[in-house]
Structures are given as C-alpha cells and as structure tokens.
Amino acid sequence: MTELAQALVGGILIGGLYVAISMGFSLSFGVLDVVDLAVGMWVVLGAFAAIVASDALKVDAFLLLPVVFVVFGVVGWLIAPLIYRVRTSKYALPALMGLAFTFGLATLIRGGLLTAFGYNPRTVHTDFFSGNIELFGITAPAIRVAGFGFAVVVTGLFLAFLFYTRTGLAIRATAQSKENAGLMGIDVKRISSLVYAIYTGITAIAGAMLGAIYAMTPEVGLRYTLFAFFVVVLAGLGSVVGVMAAGLFLGVLQSLVTTYVGADYTLLVVFGVLFVALLLFPQGISRRGLA
Amino acid sequence: MTVLAVDDLHRSFGGIRAVDGVTFGVEQAEIVGIIGPNGSGKSTLFNLLTGALKPDGGSISLFGQNVTRLAPYKIARTGLSRTFQIPALFVNMTVRENLWTAAVQFDWDNARANADAVLERLELTHVADDLASTLSGGQQRLLEMGRVLMQKPKVALLDEVAAGVHPRLRQIMLDAIRTLRDAGTTFLIIEHDMELAQDICDRIIVMDAGKIVAQGSFEEISHDPHVMEAYLGVSADE
C-alpha cells in the first residue's frame, strides 16, 4: 500500500512540472495557432543550458534559473515572428507549414544538442534540495518536492499574469479570436511574440528542474513533446483546470508505469492511453483543434 | 409533396438558445426565404439541416426520411446541397476543378461537359483555369452557386448567395435559381436583401432570437407586427 501511495505522490510531484510546461504550450497554441512540435526540445535545451551555464560559471544551477528564463524568453521572442509569418502566409497550406516549421526547429535543436553533447545522459546538478523529505510516512526526494513547489510558483505567477493584468487580458482575447482582438487595437503579432517568449522561458526552466530529477539526452525531446501533447489533448484547449488535472494525471501515470511495469514501457502506455482517449472522444474533447 | 420537414428543432450554445423550437415545412419546387436580424439563428438552422451541427432536440426529415442524426456527407448524398456565407472553395484548385469536385459523388461521367455548361451560364469561362483563390469576391460567390448547380440537388440551401454581388451577376444567379426550380429543385434561402427576397421567394419565414415569428408571403409578413418588432424594435402593441 505504501508503494502505491509512494508512486502516487511521486507522480503528482512530477506532474506539477508537466502542468507548467503544458500551460505555456496550450496558450502558445491558442495564440499562435501552431502546435509547437519543438516543445520537448525546449525542455531538453533548458536542462542542457543549465548544465553548461552552471559548469562554466561555477554557480549552482538553481540560482541560474532566472537567467535561463530570460535567455530562452529572448530566443523565443526572436523566433516567434517567423512562426507568425508562416502561419499567416497566403501561400501553400499554412497550418501544415506551421507544423513543418516547428518540426524543423525541433530537428535543428536536436541536431545541435547531439553534435554538442553526444548521446550521453546528463543531469542538472544542484546542491540545494538534496536528500529526502518524510511526510506522513511517504518518502520523497527533496528535489522532486522542490520541483513541485517550483512548478506551483511558476504556474501561479503565470496565471496571475494572465488573469489579473491588462496584458494578460489582451493575451486571452487574442487566444479567443485574433480577428476581434485586432479590431480592438491589440497588436496580435506582438502578443504572439510575447506569449511564445514566456512559453519558451517557462518551458526551459521547467526543463532545467526536470533535468535535476531525470537524466536528459537530446533524444528524449520527443518524449516530452508527446507528454505536453497528451496533457493538452486530455485537458481540452482553453481549460486551465483541465491542464492541471491532466498534467498531474500524466505524472501519476508515468510513476505507476515505472513502479509496476518498467520505465521502458512509459511511452507505449502513454501512447496507448492517448489512443484510447482519442477513440472515445473522436469529436473532440474541446471544440478547437479537433476536426 | 413536403420535401423538408422540421419539427421542434432546438440547439443551444452555452446558455444561448440559437434555435429554439423551430417547426416548418417546405414543399417541392418552393422557394422559401428565411429572414431575420443578425443572431436570429438562421445560419445555425442551416448547419443543423446539413448535419454540420447536431440538434439538442427535435427532428429533420428529407423526403420523408429522418436525417436528424445522419453524418453530413450522407445528408449531402440524399440530395441536399448548400452554399456557405463565406464561400467554401477549394483554394488550391482551379475554378474548373472546383466544379468537377462538386460532381465527385454525383454525375461524375458527365462532369466535364456539365462544368463547361455551368461555367458558361455563370459567365466564368474566362477564369475557368485560374486558381479559385484568385477570384474576386463576387466571382467566388458565383462559383459557390456553380457548385450547387453541378450537384443538381433536390433541395438547395443558399446562404446569402448574392451578398455584395454586382447586380448583373445577381441577375445571373436569380435566373439560375429559377431555372433549377422549374426543373423541380426546392430552395431555402437566407437573405438580408429584402428586394431579392421579395423578388424570388414564394414564401418567407421570419426568425428572431431562435424562433419563427412569422410565415407567409412577403406582403403578409411585412405587415406583421411581430416582424416589425423584430426588425424595428417597434412594440407589437403600438
């Protein structure tokens, strides 16, 4: 019984980070109209960036998180106009081209990481949060608890920004209807860049935290892309509560599979659950995004 | 013969009752117009009839067959054709190919000849091999009409088919509608243009806030107090 409780708790703790990533991913889709197939690569890239920076600067990785956020925010800010341009193109098939573009981006990042770091797994080292925490008979590694706490803070700030600020309102309006938002004087292009930048920043630092818990290689990017996708499909676009529930569910699912079946089967199980979910809800869990 | 029968149709979006208990029938070779203020539920009604939306309640019959839960493509195959408010064209195909595609499930063997005839009637022959996306707005609407002609439908739902179209092109469309009607096609037409409605429709249905508020000839409904209230905000008692 304790093993089950252990697995559940561990899963929820990890799920927090999945929630943080999926929130940004979902919003990015809502505003830019493109599923960013590079989401998993941002996760991995964030982790590797933290590793490299902390090695080079001899500073604990955890202290460098704000820097990682800013750096990747800037990178996202620079890339977003390209995505916007592809998506609003008058030629070819914009949606498909958008996917191809982010696929190219994901491939580029993967190639870059493979060339720079090879196939070997790396973890993010931090001296904070070592050891375990005991609560109600459940033992959890402190780093996981920290990761969860971190995810809570980041997601909380993100949501506060979205729902309590003027810019946040503009973002939400744009996500609902770009045309109307434009008619109300909102600079849709700039909002798109802002959203993408925030999303890449958040995803990168979430990746850094994940990198402290799990080993990262350039090849696991696809896994995190699939995870983010899993959460968003189950949650339904535009549903904050849905993303939270689905993200935690994913964490729990992963944890249960690892404990009782074997980590190698995680992807298969996730894919299986996703497949079944899509079978059961063919008309779409949410109105947007599913035909 | 009643070609289309709608019984107590309901559809809501969130808290809004877009179609709220609509019942009516359409006879063979009738041209029935549907008018009403924006948001009265006209387009939603069309979407329900074509199967693009599923109703929350009520039923729809085509030629006596209950089609309420049928998939859109099956409803189309029973002989129901529609145009869209924003022309739904195949943007990567030429005008001619657009017309051919309309015949894919119908008279494929004669599609080429039929398309040529349609192109000529709608005076689109000179742009036949241009991409559909390069047409002007009015031409795109003509092409929409062209697709309906290719399908040789039994029932045609036209959604503001002549909106913003040059008067001369409009005349072409109206002639096409009349010709089809004489051959037996039944029409249900959403219109904002009162002149057009008066010109071509045998009967008018007036909708407001999801309900039918009046039915009858143009003269009858234009003096109907409910209609005046819906359109002009004039109270029915005044």
Place this chain on the structure above:
Amino acid sequence: MSRPASGGNPYLNLGVLALVVAALCLLPMMTTPYYIRVATGIALWAGIALSWNVICGYAGYISFGHVAFFGIGAYTTAILMQPNRGWNFWATLPVAAVIAGAVAALVGWPALRLKGAYFAIATWALAEAVREFTTVVDFTGGSGGLKTPIRLDDNFFFYTMLGAAAIAYAMCYLLLERSRFGFQVKAVRDNESAARAQGINTTLVKIEAFVLSAMIPAVLGGINAYWITFINPASVLNTIITDQLVVMVLVGGLGHAWGPALGATAMFLLQEQLRVSYGETTAYIIVVGLLVMAIVLFLPDGLVSLGQRARRMRLVRQLLGRVRDDVAPRRTENQTEEAIQ
C-alpha cells in the same frame, strides 16, 4: 470523354517517367558499383518521399511516423526470410504491404478525424512505439536486429528498387492526378467541410490515402532489408529517416507529382557528399532542420515551383509586390471554420 482529369497530359507524364526509367536501366553498364548503389539509394528515397507526399501533400495531413511503415516492411521481410521460415523474397513484399496497410487503417481511423497537429503527433508517437516494440520483443531480434540472406548483387537490387519506385510513381500519378479519388483527396485537403457538404465521406478518403501511403514504404523497406542484409531498430526505425523524408518532399515540392523525386535526388546526393567528406555526423541533422525551416519560410512550394508560373512563387511575389489588386486572399482554415460555426 467527359470525365474530368487534370495533372497534365498523361502520355507526356508517363512517357517521361518511362524514358527516365529506361535511361536509368542503362546505368549498370556505364558506371561503377558505387554509383549503382547511390542510384539504388536515390530510388529508395524517391519512393518513400512519394509516399509521404501522398498523405501530406495530397491529403494535407503531415505524418511524422512514416518511418514506422518502412520499418514494418523491413522487419516483415527480414522475419519471413529467416532460415527457419525461408520465405521467397518476392512473396514477403505483399505481406509487408498488407501489414503496413492494416496498421495505417487501424491508427488512421481515429487519428485522421482530428486536425493536422494531432495526427502529426499521433504518427510521431506511432513511430516511437513501433521502435520500442521491436526493441523489446524477441522475434524481431530485439535491439540486436536481424540478418537477411546475403545476396551480393548490386544490379539486382538496383533494378528491383528502381522498378518498385517507378511502379509507385506511375500508380500514384494515375490515382491522384487522373482519377476521381485524387479529386476527393485534394478536396478534403483544401476544405474538408465543403467536401463533406458535397457528399464525400472525408474520413474514408483520408484513411484510403493513408493506407496507400503506408504500403509503398513498406515494400521499399522490405527490399531495403534484403539489400543491406542487416537491420535493427536504429537502422530502419530511426527518427533521422523521418527528418530526411520531410526535408526531401519540402525541398522538391509538396503536393506535386514529381516533387518528391526531385527532392530525394537533391537531398540524397547532398547527404552522400557530406558523408564522404565529413563522415557520419549528427551535424547533418542540423542541416536538415535548417533546410526545413528555410524552405517553409522562403520556398514553401519547393523546387518544382521554380519552374511554374511566377505568380505562384512566393519569393518573386515578395520582390515584385502585389501585381493584381483584385486578388482575393486565400482563406485560412480558421476563417472557413468560423464560417461553419
């Protein structure tokens, strides 16, 4: 004849194909085995790229999992040709096609009802799932892989690969450019709601296209397995195959009958050159990624568009500015959708 068809003159198109194939048949007499092998590789990739063009360029659904079908084909042939089963090589190919087609139908049935992005990820996940599957299961030889009977005959494989690719091209040309099915597929791609309103069973059409696009790489995968004698998950189910596929078709021209062949030739030669000059490096992946992004940004219709009317070429348009004022902009999918709602 009143039945519609487009895609140019069939005699011209098929005639050119026949000529090219005939010319290529003379290759073994003119050059060294090394170049024969390069040509075999080009034929292989031209064929796979074609299949991807079917589901992506013609049906409008981007698939990042096509390598799965290639791998399924490779493994089917390899497994059936194992000493304890000893199937005839030619007999394994239809089996490979059928299995791949069945998988495509099974996965496609729910996945193709969704929008492009969801399908893309679903196929990507499929490829990963197939790869994991072959790694953990016994009869596929696990990560150790399988050997096929040795046949050191460059010419045999060249002709077989060329023949398979040529048949695939001819078949796809006829099915997609000159038949009713092709119109249905393109209609579904361009405007699915309009297609439905015209009585087309869009889900079925999509599944058919997907199955077709799955069978081709399966057959080619089978031939490939026999050719390279040894297969394992890393060689026939590698993500780099998908990356390569995407860039080949994009470079050549999406949705165009001969685009894939053009792109495959160009990219394969590039890859060979890089391999010869720099060895097997992951830097090639960077090149692929950059190329995909660049093509999407600057030449979305690929190399074939360079030969077409300038009106369709994005870059030229940008330079010349808008030439016609009355050109109506293309409707994005969102706008057409909003029209339905």
